[in-house]
Amino acid sequence: MAHEENIVRFGILGCAEIARKICRAINLSPNSIIQSISSRSTEKAKQFAIKNNLSELVKVYGNYEAVLDDPSVDAVYIPLPTSLHLKWAVLAAEKKKHVLLEKPTALNVEELDQILEACESNGVQFMDGSMWYHHPRTSWMKEFLLDPNLFGQVKTIYSSSSYLPPPQFFETNVRTKADLDGLGALGDAGWYCIGAILWAMSYKLPTTVTTLPATNLNSNGVIMSTTVFLHWEEEETTAIFYCSFLSHETMDISVLGSKGSFHVEDLIIxxxxxxxxxxxxSGAGFADLHIGWNEKEKEVQVHNELPQEALMVKEFSRLVKGIKESKIRPDTRWSGISRACQVVMDAAKASMDGGFKAVYI
Amino acid sequence: MAHEENIVRFGILGCAEIARKICRAINLSPNSIIQSISSRSTEKAKQFAIKNNLSELVKVYGNYEAVLDDPSVDAVYIPLPTSLHLKWAVLAAEKKKHVLLEKPTALNVEELDQILEACESNGVQFMDGSMWYHHPRTSWMKEFLLDPNLFGQVKTIYSSSSYLPPPQFFETNVRTKADLDGLGALGDAGWYCIGAILWAMSYKLPTTVTTLPATNLNSNGVIMSTTVFLHWEEEETTAIFYCSFLSHETMDISVLGSKGSFHVEDLIIxxxxxxxxxxxxSGAGFADLHIGWNEKEKEVQVHNELPQEALMVKEFSRLVKGIKESKIRPDTRWSGISRACQVVMDAAKASMDGGFKAVYI
Known part of the structure; x- marks a missing residue:
């Protein structure tokens, strides 16, 4: 099975919790399999294989280099802490492995540019691990959003992404450590908000990004909670996002246009x-005498054949197959999206570091 | 009927569109009737009476003073442009008429304080015309919000209030004129957002109010659209509201706590x-492997016996009756709520006028 030509063979660098979900997704996706996994110790990788019922054909390595040196691996999934992305994504690209990289993609856009340059010069596909783009609901919402009669122009966007982890998270999790995932809640939860807002704006960058002075940092200086304001001056469009490790679970986006609006409360998952x-x-107004609305909000249900993370893997593998079989260039749409998110994230960080002033992009 | 002792007899100052809704509400409320109406011309007032099927017993006046001088009127409803509130609400109080005043209550808190002082020294009840406080849904939401186990602490609040009026609105409506409703979208739509946010915070005023530099003013300098940020420093709570005459109809509030959250998309009406x-x-988290949530959002339906505006009139008339019959003092809870809203609105205006800097309250 691992030698079928039309299947993309994945290696996994690291056994983070999120890797469990992606292993399942690779197995669910019809065009990909898990070829090898790795951790900093062979024992840990073995335990991961057992816990996740991986096939006995999957190779288990006690270091990441071994995966990159395995000639039967086409592509790698990298769920390592953000501070390790630059090293391992560049190494993977240099070993001609296609790169599916967990978000946030890097600590800053300079690092991401090095990763993207390595992918481009080595002819490998790049994609970040944001799953919700691949859900068919996202396409349906976009169709509504782009309809000039039903939705009109985007006027304002609100997004929140938050969860309240257990107390030990704040002691031990990589997302609370300046030297590991130094962007904290901004990099973890905020990444999705930024992506959702840019998606609604067809990836046009805002004129300014301003982090608001109500930002909670932990004792390591890592963001636990923040609110950020984006402004597109020409369009007179605004967006606000809230990301936090200190609040109940939310994954909201509401997009308000001149003629319509939509709301989602479970965007990311x-x-x-x-x-x-x-x-x-769409086209809502008051009933006569303002005693109600002329129409109620409508709920649109969208069914999906595969879970969104399997659809992500399927799309990534489709692109990889195209490169392997037809020698076409990697698709740069996904790296462009990642880069736009990283630019806005950097601006939010710079605004905070600069005393919460507006940062022009 | 107009002489029954336990019925509150209303006079209406002005025949604005909103007065139609309140006339209906007065008739629906079991403890109130319409005693007289007025406009700047008798003809306009007569047309209003016909259009709204008012009883032939209702007196029709061609000036507002006549209503205030009518000894059979207990209370007045004032839907005049905001710039006229100070004059007519104070006059009404001095004539011992109880005051139900349309929102925004005044052009600034100094004006409102004169109105409230006149009401207090004349022993008359004051209430502003915000209807949604009186819907039973509001009490149910508050119960959830105050539950320390189900909701926890308020972390962040988002509210939007917007509508897209027809083109002639921008030429002729009082809400676009600096000398009439000079607060524009902030006074009209923003009033509700401010009230909703303060309601969620049990009317504790924020430490700072900052209007964000994406504010649209018309050629008269009146706000057509704006976004405002509120911060409670001690609680580390934030709120954002968006109010606009340039966007599709919204009446959103989402309140995010440490343990729960709730969303409404038709708050005001x-x-x-x-x-x-x-x-x-409440208590939501990820399912195993993060492939879904451990619980879906629940919808709570609340039935109401009377429309919310009739419940508002009923509550106002109940307080008026108490004063008339038992000589108790006016209830100051409602004036306190109005004043808190006006203080935040003034701060938002001051922030805008001062170059979008934070205004400390």
Whole structure:
């Protein structure tokens, strides 16, 4: 099975919790398999294989280099802490492995540019691990959003991404350590908000990014909670996002246009695997005497054949196959999206570091 | 009927569109009737009476003073442009008429304080015309919000209030004129957002109010659209509101706590008169492998016996009756709420006028 030509063979660098979900997704995706996994110790990697019922054909390594040196590996999935992305994503590209990189992609855009340059010069595909782009609901929402009669122009966007981890998270998790995932809640939860806002703006960068002075840092100086304001001056469009490790779980986006609006409360991970919904209104107004609305919000249900993370792997592997079989160039759409997110994230960090002033992009 | 002792007899100052809704509400409320109406011309007032099927017993006046001089009037409803509130609300109080005043209550808190002082020294009840406080859904949401186990602490609040009026609105409506409703979208739509946010914070004023530099003013310098940031430093709580005459209709509030959250998209005027709902989650987390949530958002339906505006009139008349019959002092809870809203609105205006800097309250 590992030698079928039309299958993309994945190696996994690191056994983070999120790798469990992606292993399952690789197995669910019809065009990919897990070829090898690795951890800093062979024992840990073996335990991971057992816990996740991986096939006995999957190779288990006690170091990441071995995966990159394995000639049967086509592509790697990298769920390592953000501070390790630059080293391992560049090394992977140099070994001609296609790169599926967990978000946030890097500590800053300079690092990401080195990763993207390595991917481009080595002819390998790049994609970050944001799954929700690949859910069919996202396409349906985009169709509504782009309809000039039903939705009109984007006026304002609100997004929040938050969760309240258990107390030990704040002591031990990499997302609370300046030298590991130094961007904290901004890099983890905020990445999704930034992506969702840019998605709604068709990836046009804002004129300014301003982090608001209500930002909670832990004793390591890592962001635990923040609110950021984005402004597109020409369009007179605004966006706000809130990301936090100190609040109940939210994954909201509401996009308000001149003629319509829509709301989602489970954007990043839908409540259920098999379907998801969004709620829209269009052309709404008051009923006579303002005693109600002329129409209620409508809920649009969207079914999905595969979970969104499997659809992500399927799309990544489709692109990899195209490169392997037809020698076409890697698709740069996904790296462009990652880069736009990273630019806005850097600006939010710079705004905070500069006393919460507006940062022009 | 107009002489029954336990009925509060209303006079209406002005025939604005909103007065139609309140006339209906007065008639629906079991403890109140319309005693007289007025406009700047008798003809306009007569047309209003016909259009709204008012009883032939209702007196029709061609000036506002006549209503205030009518000894059979207990209370007045004042839907005049904001710039006229100070004059007519003070006059009404001096004539011992109880005051139900349309929002925004005044052009600034100094004006409102004169109105409240006149009401207090004349022993008359004051209430502003914000209807949604009186819907039973609001009490249900508050119960959830105050539950330390289900909701926890308020972390962040988002509210939007917007609508897209027809083109002639921008030429002729009082809300676009600096000398009439000079607060524009902030005074009209923003009033509700401020009220909703303060309601969620049990009316504790924020430490700072900052209007964000993406504010649209018309050629008269009146706010057509703006975004405002509120910060409670001690609680580390934040709120954002967006109010606009340039966007599709929204009436959103989402309140995010440490343990739960809730969302409403028809806060100010429910979609339907007879019932309304809100959606909550509490204690939500990821399912195993992060492939979904351990619980979906729940929708709570709340039925209401009377429309919210009739419940508002009923509550106002109940307080008026108490004063008339038992000689108790006016209830200052409602004036306190109005004043808190006005203080935040003034701060938002001051922030804008001062170059979008934070204004400390």
């Amino acid at each position: 839908p409540y259920e695997e098999i379907s998801a919904s969004f709620k829209l209104t | 429910p979609y339907e008169e007879i019932s309304a709902s809100f959606k909550l989650t």
